[in-house]
Every structure is written in structure tokens, then in C-alpha cells.
Amino acid sequence: GNSVTQMEGPVTLSEEAFLTINCTYTATGYPSLFWYVQYPGEGLQLLLKATKADDKGSNKGFEATYRKETTSFHLEKGSVQVSDSAVYFCALKNFGNEKLTFGTGTRLTIIP
Amino acid sequence: NAGVTQTPKFRVLKTGQSMTLLCAQDMNHEYMYWYRQDPGMGLRLIHYSVGEGTTAKGEVPDGYNVSRLKKQNFLLGLESAAPSQTSVYFCASSYSTGEIQETQYFGPGTRLLVL
Numbered sequence: 001g002n003s004v005t006q007m008e009g010p011v012t013l014s015e016e017a018f019l020t021i022n023c024t025y026t027a028t029g030y031p032s033l034f035w036y037v038q039y040p041g042e043g044l045q046l047l048l049k050a051t052k053a054d055d056k057g058s059n060k061g062f063e064a065t066y067r068k069e070t071t072s073f074h075l076e077k078g079s080v081q082v083s084d085s086a087v088y089f090c091a092l093k094n095f096g097n098e099k100l101t102f103g104t105g106t107r108l109t110i111i112p
Numbered sequence: 113n114a115g116v117t118q119t120p121k122f123r124v125l126k127t128g129q130s131m132t133l134l135c136a137q138d139m140n141h142e143y144m145y146w147y148r149q150d151p152g153m154g155l156r157l158i159h160y161s162v163g164e165g166t167t168a169k170g171e172v173p174d175g176y177n178v179s180r181l182k183k184q185n186f187l188l189g190l191e192s193a194a195p196s197q198t199s200v201y202f203c204a205s206s207y208s209t210g211e212i213q214e215t216q217y218f219g220p221g222t223r224l225l226v227l
């Protein structure tokens with residue numbers, strides 16, 4: 001079946017540091033891949049997505065590239081801000097399957 | 113345009129009590145979902161619906177029932193609450209096609225504590 005493995009948190013960084021949150025997946029076929037973000041006290045929001053191999057999703061300075069050969073979709077940002085503090089979820093959706101499969105989430109805290 | 117809303121935001125129940133969580137969306141989405149979020153486990157799908165009048169089981173359906181009598185509403189019921197159902201519940205919705213790239217839009221969540 002499908003599964004998503006995320007880097008365990010929590011992750012604490014200083015403002016302006018470089019961020020990487022690792023995500024690898026197991027799935028049949030060619031799933032779409034997503035990163036969702038959950039700010040404190042809120043629901044999940046789509047951050048970015050990629051639908052095929054070598055696609056790069058980007059939004060708000062965050063990027064992730066769909067790497068089929070390594071089954072990975074690592075999230076990166078060059079310079080994080082305090083406002084990026086949140087929980088980040090990697091997820092996949094497979095053809096013919098309505099549901100999203102989520103990773104366990106990575107809590108990110110940025111300190112000034 | 114409110115997106116996806118959930119009622120209530122927070123509820124405390126005693127074991128054996130029943131309750132209904134309401135999800136409403138104003139985006140004319142066909143698909144709606146109920147997830148639960150537990151520490152260290154990400155989100156797990158409870159039930160979902162691919163259109164008005166239809167429902168289907170997700171990966172953790174036991175102890176829950178759902179109904180989709182109107183396109184814009186998706187109700188999640190707990191007939192006899194148990195402490196294991198203490199969780200944060202999220203509703204989501206998406207467009208009609210079920211394509212793999214479809215984005216799901218989430219509500220703000222309902223925090224449920226069962227004593």
C-alpha cells in the first residue's frame with residue numbers, strides 16, 4: 001500500500017537559516033505529491049504540489065522536486081522566517097484512490 | 113466565501129454519549145472527507161463522500177457514521193463515544209473529478225475530548 005515517511009521533528013532553526021524537511025514515499029504507479037502546512041490553531045493548507053516526475057512545486061519561497069528515482073519530495077526554503085513556524089505534512093494521492101496518504105508531520109519552530 | 117467550516121470547534125463528551133460534527137462547504141465541491149489527527153500518526157481518513165447521498169469507508173471507520181443529505185454538508189456521528197475517539201477531526205472537500213492532482217481544502221478542525 002501507499003505510505004509516506006517524513007523527517008521526525010521537532011526542528012528548530014534560527015531566522016534566515018536554510019530549511020530541508022525530508023519526505024520519501026512508497027506507492028504503486030505515479031502518485032501526485034503534496035506538502036500541506038498547519039499553522040497553530042488552524043486547519044491544513046496546501047503549500048505546494050507536483051503531479052509528475054521532475055516537476056517542481058513552489059510557493060511562498062518553499063520548493064520541492066518530485067524525484068521518482070529516489071521516491072522523494074523534500075521540502076526546502078533558502079531563508080526561513082519566524083512566520084514559517086508550523087507543522088508540515090507530506091502527502092500523496094494515487095490514481096483511482098480518493099484519499100490522501102499523509103506523513104506524520106514535522107513541527108518547525110523558527111527562533112528570532 | 114467561507115470555504116470549509118466546522119461546528120463545533122471544541123467539545124467534551126463522557127464515554128457513551130453521542131454527538132454529531134457538522135462540516136459545511138460553499139465551494140460547490142462534490143467530494144468531502146472526514147479525517148482524524150492524532151499525535152505521531154498524521155491524518156487518517158475516517159469516511160468520505162463522492163457526491164450527495166453517497167458515502168464510503170476510509171481507513172478507520174469503526175465507531176463513526178456519516179451522512180451527506182445535502183451537497184454542501186457532511187455530518188460525522190459518534191453513536192457511543194469512547195476515549196479512543198479523543199482526537200482532532202478535520203473535514204475537507206475537493207472538486208468533482210477525483211483526479212490525483214486535486215487539491216483538498218480543509219476546515220479549521222474540531223477538538224474532541226472523551227472522558
